[in-house]
Amino acid sequence: MASVTYENVYKRFGDMVAVDNLNIHVDDKEFLVLVGPSGCGKTTALRLLAGLEEISSGAIKIADRVVNDVAPKDRDIAMVFQSYALYPHLSIYDNMAFGLKLRKTPKEEIKRRVTEAAEVLGIQDLLTRKPRQLSGGQRQRVAVGRAIVREPKVFLFDEPLSNLDAKLRVQMRAEISKLHQRLQTTFIYVTHDQTEAMTMATRIAVINKGKLQQIDTPQNLYDHPGNLFVAGFIGSPAMNFFPGKLRKDNGRLVVDAGDFVVPIPEKKAGPYKAHADKNITFGIRPENIHDENFVPLNIDVEKVAVKVDVTELMGNEIFLYLISGKNTFVARVDPRSSLRVGQQAHVMFDMDNFHIFDAETEETIR
Amino acid sequence: MASQDIPKVMKQPRLGRKTDERKTASQNVPKIMRQGNLAPWLYLLPALLVMSFFIVYPMINTVALSFSNKDGTVSAATTCIAGNPCWGVFENYRYALTSEFDFSSPVSFWNTFWKSSFGNNIKWMFLMTAGTVGIGLAFAVLADRVKYEPLAKAVIFMPMAVSFVGAGIIWKFVYDYGTRQVQIGLLNSIITAFGGDPVAWLSTPGLNTLMLIVVGIWIWTGFCMTILSASLKSVPDEILEAARVDGASEWTVFWRIMVPIITPTILVVITTMVINVLKLFDIVYVMTGGNFGTNVIANRMYTEMYKNFNAGRGTAVAVILVLAIIPFIYYNIKRFLAQEAMR
Numbered sequence: 137m138a139s140v141t142y143e144n145v146y147k148r149f150g151d152m153v154a155v156d157n158l159n160i161h162v163d164d165k166e167f168l169v170l171v172g173p174s175g176c177g178k179t180t181a182l183r184l185l186a187g188l189e190e191i192s193s194g195a196i197k198i199a200d201r202v203v204n205d206v207a208p209k210d211r212d213i214a215m216v217f218q219s220y221a222l223y224p225h226l227s228i229y230d231n232m233a234f235g236l237k238l239r240k241t242p243k244e245e246i247k248r249r250v251t252e253a254a255e256v257l258g259i260q261d262l263l264t265r266k267p268r269q270l271s272g273g274q275r276q277r278v279a280v281g282r283a284i285v286r287e288p289k290v291f292l293f294d295e296p297l298s299n300l301d302a303k304l305r306v307q308m309r310a311e312i313s314k315l316h317q318r319l320q321t322t323f324i325y326v327t328h329d330q331t332e333a334m335t336m337a338t339r340i341a342v343i344n345k346g347k348l349q350q351i352d353t354p355q356n357l358y359d360h361p362g363n364l365f366v367a368g369f370i371g372s373p374a375m376n377f378f379p380g381k382l383r384k385d386n387g388r389l390v391v392d393a394g395d396f397v398v399p400i401p402e403k404k405a406g407p408y409k410a411h412a413d414k415n416i417t418f419g420i421r422p423e424n425i426h427d428e429n430f431v432p433l434n435i436d437v438e439k440v441a442v443k444v445d446v447t448e449l450m451g452n453e454i455f456l457y458l459i460s461g462k463n464t465f466v467a468r469v470d471p472r473s474s475l476r477v478g479q480q481a482h483v484m485f486d487m488d489n490f491h492i493f494d495a496e497t498e499e500t501i502r
Numbered sequence: 503m504a505s506q507d508i509p510k511v512m513k514q515p516r517l518g519r520k521t522d523e524r525k526t527a528s529q530n531v532p533k534i535m536r537q538g539n540l541a542p543w544l545y546l547l548p549a550l551l552v553m554s555f556f557i558v559y560p561m562i563n564t565v566a567l568s569f570s571n572k573d574g575t576v577s578a579a580t581t582c583i584a585g586n587p588c589w590g591v592f593e594n595y596r597y598a599l600t601s602e603f604d605f606s607s608p609v610s611f612w613n614t615f616w617k618s619s620f621g622n623n624i625k626w627m628f629l630m631t632a633g634t635v636g637i638g639l640a641f642a643v644l645a646d647r648v649k650y651e652p653l654a655k656a657v658i659f660m661p662m663a664v665s666f667v668g669a670g671i672i673w674k675f676v677y678d679y680g681t682r683q684v685q686i687g688l689l690n691s692i693i694t695a696f697g698g699d700p701v702a703w704l705s706t707p708g709l710n711t712l713m714l715i716v717v718g719i720w721i722w723t724g725f726c727m728t729i730l731s732a733s734l735k736s737v738p739d740e741i742l743e744a745a746r747v748d749g750a751s752e753w754t755v756f757w758r759i760m761v762p763i764i765t766p767t768i769l770v771v772i773t774t775m776v777i778n779v780l781k782l783f784d785i786v787y788v789m790t791g792g793n794f795g796t797n798v799i800a801n802r803m804y805t806e807m808y809k810n811f812n813a814g815r816g817t818a819v820a821v822i823l824v825l826a827i828i829p830f831i832y833y834n835i836k837r838f839l840a841q842e843a844m845r
Contacts, residue, residue, distance in 0.1 A: 188743050209749040221740035225762040234758075235748035286748070 138199030138212075138289035138322055139164045140185065145194035147180055147346075154180040156346035158194070162339075167316050167323040169337035172369070174328050177346040182292055182326045186215050199289060209238075214283035215292040218299060220275045222267035228278050229263040235286045246285075253284040256315075273304045280312070284319070293325040297332065309335055330370050334358070342366045364498040367419050367491055373455065376425070376465035378418040379495065382411050391418045391492070395461025398438040401487050407502050408492060415495035422455070424486035425467035427475060437484035444479045458483065568594055568817040578814055594818035598802075617795035619802045622711050626718070626782055626798060631775045633719035635768065638726025642734050643756060645727075655731065659724030666721065670788030673717045677703035677789075707795035714796060717785050722778065726771050733767035734760065766837065773834045780827050799823050 140162040147155035154177045162168045170178040183189045185196055187208035195202050203211050214235075222231050229250055236246045254260040257277040267275055276296060283291055293312070297305045313336050316323050327333055333340045334354045341351040342365070350362040361367035367375045380393035389408055390399045398418075400408060431437055445464065446457035449471070456467040456475060467483055475481050492501045567574050569591050571581050582588035589596040602618035604610040615621045645654045661669060678687030679702040685691040690700040703713045737760060745759045746752075761768070783800035786792055792801040799819060807816030 186743075186747055188746070207751075208743075208746040209751065211747075213747060215744065215747045217740045217744055219738060219740050221738065221744035223741060223745070223759060223763075225765075234745070234750075238749040238754060282744075282748070292747075 139197075140168075140290055140322060140324065141195075141197040141200075142181070142185075143195040143197070145181070145184060145196060146192045147177070147184055147189060148192045153346050155184065155191075158343075158346075158348055160341055160348065160351060162322060162324060164322055165320050167313075167325065167336060167338045169325045169327060169333040169340045170343055171327055171330055171333040171340055172343035172349075176343045178326045178328075178343045179294055180346075181343065182215075182294055182324060185290075185324065186213055186292055187211050212289045213292055214286045214288040214290075215294065216279045216283050216296045218295040220267075220279040220296075220299075222275055222278055222282075224267055226266075227263065228259065228265055228267070228270070231267065231278060232263075232282045232285050235282065249285045249287075250281075253281040256284070256318075257281050257311075272300055273308070276300060276304075276308060280315070284315070288321070290322045290324060291319075293323065295327055296325075297327070298329070305332075312336060331372060334370070340370075342369060344369075360500075360502075361491065362500055364417060364419070364493045364500075367493070367500070371421060373422050373466045373468070375419045375421050375491070377493075378463050378465070380416060380418050382408055382414055382416050382492070384412050391416070393418055393460075393463065395463055396440045398440065398485055398487065401436045404487070411492075411494070411501055416501070417493040417495055417498070419491040419493060420485055421489065422466045422468035424489040425458075425465070425469070426484040426486065427456075427467075427469040427473040428482045428484050429474075430470035430472060431484050432486075436487040438487050439482050440485055442481060442483050444475050444477055444481060447475065447477055456483075564817045564820055567813050568821050569814075571814050572812050574813050581814070594814040595822070597815055598818045598822055602797075617707060619792075619797040619799045622796060622798050623780060623782075625711055626715055626779045627776055629712070629715045630718045630722070630779050630782075631772055633715065634722040634726045634775055635730075635771055637719065638723045638728075638771070639730050639768070641723070641727045642731035643760070645731065646734060655724075655727065658727050661721045662724045664721070666784030667788050669717060669721050670785050673720070674704070674789055677713055679703060679705070704790055704796075705794045710790060710794050711796050714785055714789060717789070718779070718782065721785075722775065726775065729771055730764065730767060733764045737763050766841065770834060770837055773830045773837075776830050777827055777834070780823065780830075799826075 140160075142158045142160045145155055145158040146153065156177070158181055160168070170181060172178045180189060184191050185198075187203065187206060191204060195204055197203065198211060198213070222228075223234065226234065232250045232253060233246045236249065241249075250263070251260065254263060257280060259274060259277050259281060262270060262274060262278070267278070270278065276299075279296065296312075297308050300308060309332060312323075312325075316336075325332075325336065337354055339351060340354055340357050342349040342357065344365050350357060350366045352360075357366060357370050361370060361375075364377070368377065378391075378393040380391055383390060383392055385397070385399070388399045388402070389405045389412060390397050426432070426437070428439065440460060442458040442460045444456055445459050448455040448457075452471060454469050454471055454473050454475075456469055456473070458465055458467055469475070469483075493499065494501055569578050570576060571578055577591050578593040579588070579590045581593055582590070587596065602614060602620070604614040616625075641654070641658050645651045645658075648654060664672070675686070676688045677690075678685070679690060679700055680686055685694050685700055687700075687703075689703065694700055701709075704710045741763075742755055742759060745755045750758065781800055782798055783804065786796055786798050786801045787804065790796040792798070792805060797805075800823065803816050803819040803823065806812045806819060810816075
């Protein structure tokens with residue numbers, strides 16, 4: 137149990153800056169997920185914390201103690217690796233007991249902790265086996281078990297679920313969340329999968345090209361993305377973007393996306409007034425685009441003419457791939473929608489839920 | 503009827519008869535070359551002929567010669583000298599196994615044993631194997647951590663490119679013991695430069711075998727390093743990192759994670775080295791000729807055969823050497839098969 141702090145942390149590999157001035161404070165007992173596309177530096181950030189890479193400059197603190205020069209073994213952390221990294225020559229019991237044996241924990245205590253962890257994870261029947269005799273999901277549990285028995289201050293997870301099949305991944309996701317509640321310890325979890333981030337995190341840090349883009353709770357990140365990258369990364373299917381211009385039309389502020397023009401409702405226009413006649417990117421999430429026959433009540437909507445390109449029936453909803461001039465975008469509409477491929481139609485943009493980004497800085501205008 | 507299930511092509515009788523105009527490609531192959539009981543032997547025949555002529559026949563002849571006298575004409579029993587112990591047809595073996603020892607007392611036996619070819623071969627086997635594998639492993643681990651790894655490895659591996667005779671000559675210069683004031687031997691010139699007395703490295707019994715073993719280690723360490731290094735690189739980094747995070751020091755990571763994981767390779771390298779060392783001949787032959795208590799089994803075989811022209815004794819030594827090596831070869835093959843089966 138401890139807080140973790142990154143202070144102006146840089147990591148350079150030659151000319152490449154893998155981690156660029158990272159500043160994050162993780163509270164005790166928090167479940168922080170570092171998320172970003174592959175190669176964005178999130179795993180490097182985690183490895184810096186584990187001590188597996190040396191930081192180029194800045195400071196990393198665990199429980200207010202600077203650990204820059206502390207060896208991994210003395211940082212009191214446990215890490216679960218993507219490949220599980222079980223010791224192939226040791227039995228499952230010995231795999232889990234390895235760290236405790238090195239710390240000269242009494243035999244009885246080791247046995248108690250390993251058995252307890254094995255029960256929590258449902259692997260008590262596998263203790264005498266070797267890792268190669270286990271399935272991927274079982275190995276994953278052992279890797280988690282090996283971390284639990286150590287009772288470390290901080291748990292680190294490096295994409296632990298990416299080698300599992302989809303069903304098992306969903307199941308383990310829930311189990312790791314439960315584990316966090318049960319252990320009441322700081323978890324730092326790296327993934328490229330925004331669904332994992334959204335479902336498990338208390339806070340999410342979105343990283344791109346080595347830089348922290350935004351750190352917030354999952355809901356805030358979803359509702360109030362700070363820039364174009366975060367807006368496009370969080371949410372599936374991703375937010376639709378339309379390059380365009382803000383301009384005044386008969387005294388009203390409108391978004392001119394070239395192929396369509398939508399006015400901004402007066403109550404939301406406030407922050408945008410200063411940006412009139414600027415190039416912007418208009419963003420709207422798929423669920424905020426509706427079939428004109430099935431528009432929820434009490435929202436401000438604007439009509440946009442489209443052609444239906446592809447439809448994907450999911451049962452509880454329909455994904456429509458739409459074309460408007462040179463723009464293609466996705467709508468997530470009511471399953472009763474009768475729109476079919478090739479049809480010319482109108483969809484409704486929910487003008488209570490949209491985002492406008494500065495075309496140059498890519499920051500959200502608000 | 504089972505025969506009805508066989509495709510038509512297979513039922514075609516006696517090829518060569520023009521029974522069918524529409525012959526398939528496989529039917530055009532002469533029958534003797536087609537899959538069956540004979541074809542595999544046919545493919546093996548050239549190799550078998552060469553092997554039997556150059557390996558099997560000499561082996562049988564060697565065993566036969568080892569039971570006969572000097573020129574292979576009559577049984578070895580005829581060479582017995584009245585009044586001396588004699589093992590009859592095994593007389594050459596008695597000579598090979600006992601002639602180097604002084605059985606008058608346990609102490610004298612002990613002393614003569616460690617100067618005999620057998621004693622020396624045991625020294626070679628343990629020290630050179632331990633030296634090459636140990637140093638090779640150390641270099642493999644250390645080289646893995648530096649930027650100039652290829653260069654470091656190339657330097658260690660280079661002696662492998664030198665012939666044993668060449669290496670023997672190089673090291674003869676290093677160990678040279680000048681009789682006059684000037685020492686051209688590298689080691690002795692270093693010692694005398696520091697005011698010490700020159701040492702007769704190659705003619706001091708006990709010391710000289712150790713010095714020869716150093717040459718062997720110098721040559722073969724590169725080989726062990728290369729194989730062990732390849733094996734070390736196959737250990738996933740994440741496992742080592744997991745151990746470090748788990749609380750292991752580098753020393754613990756090495757002994758408790760790396761070494762156990764590559765143990766199969768280490769064992770194969772050890773047995774391969776033991777086989778190499780047991781057969782060792784060149785270094786001893788070039789540097790001391792087996793004198794001053796440095797003899798080894800292979801050199802004795804050569805001496806009996808080509809210097810003393812005693813084919814019986816020479817072949818008896820050869821057979822003993824082969825028998826000593828067989829267990830290691832057996833072990834190596836067994837491991838190899840086990841590894842193949844795991845794939």
